[in-house]
Amino acid sequence: MAGAALRDQLSALLSSMFSQGLVDEQFEQLQMLQDEGGTPGFVAEVVTLFCDDAERIIAEIATLLEQPIVSFDKVDAFVHQLKGSSASVGAQKVKFTCMQFRQFCQEKSRDGCLMALAVVRNEFYDLRNKFQTMLQLEQQIQAYDHKQQ
């Protein structure tokens, strides 16, 4: 019974993530790769890699924007990296906010960049929370299934 409830929670979470546009079909592809390849934990691994990478990039951008003279090329390069990672994971909203961020980089507007950074950070933290909940639910389901056997 508890197992079914957990599974319902997980599928509800995933469908809300899809419907809100937090993740797109690339994330679905990753789930299919995990199922087809018979490699449980692949999605967890990629999601963790993405979260660590995004955290690092956001911190680097924040440091660059604090400098007296901002190197917009370097900021743009980091934003490009984050955009690439989020596209590979299927983090759609983060990807879109990165695209908007790059506009401000090209306009060489520090205020615009700071604002865009705040938006990217918020979207990323929101997505990371959902990913963490998803991984927790998966672990609980696995533990429950293991106990049943």
Place this chain on the structure above:
Amino acid sequence: MGAAAAVRVLVVDDSPVDRRVVERLLRTHCGGGGGAGGGEGAAPFHVTAVDSGKKAIELLALRLEGRRRKQLSPSAASDADEQAIDIVLTDYCMPEMTGYDLLKAIKALGSPNPIPVVVMSSENEPQRISRCLTAGAEDFILKPLKTNDVQRIRKCSGDRRCNNVSSSSSRTKTKTKLSPSDHTAKKVATPEQKTSHLAGLLAMVMNASSLEVSVSHYFQFVFKFILIAYAVLCLSQLLHRWSNGSFLSLWSA
């Protein structure tokens, strides 16, 4: 050797997320089937991933060195890690050494038979694409990679292996082709076709080793001799019958 040999891919990307996703995509989609069995029928991918162009060049140079050493002393134990790479799959946007720089370096490293390189990028820029293709990239794939992109990668690596295989089998083909094509050269009407055939024959002969040339000449002579002998026999039979009786007797046994 029952199953197809693995295709060894070197993935070059500065993003750890992309490296992991591409690696899993290649390992899962072994062309057609996929599944946990891995590589039933189609050749599986053996993936090595590095995070910079510099490391890629170092690894490729190391593998080439290993192969040369193995050629000099074949009895030496062959480490699986020392085997040469079949195809390089590189990201375009990388710090320090871009995918384009890496592409040119690989082509310079591996002349006369350079390793095929496929470039990936998240940007769909026609100038970038044509630049890479002109520099010698086999293909240009947009990120994020899809399942059918794996087929394109397999094809690009497959061409190289086909080249290696056909170069050894074409030698045996030239030997058997030499005699009948020699005769077809004689029978052909236009002189241009004749000269091109003869030129082709000469080229084939020159390409073959000295031993093969002497053997093929021998086969030529034997073939011609047999045909001429047979023709002479037939003619003599015909003349004999013609002199003996009427035309009708020609048809009788």
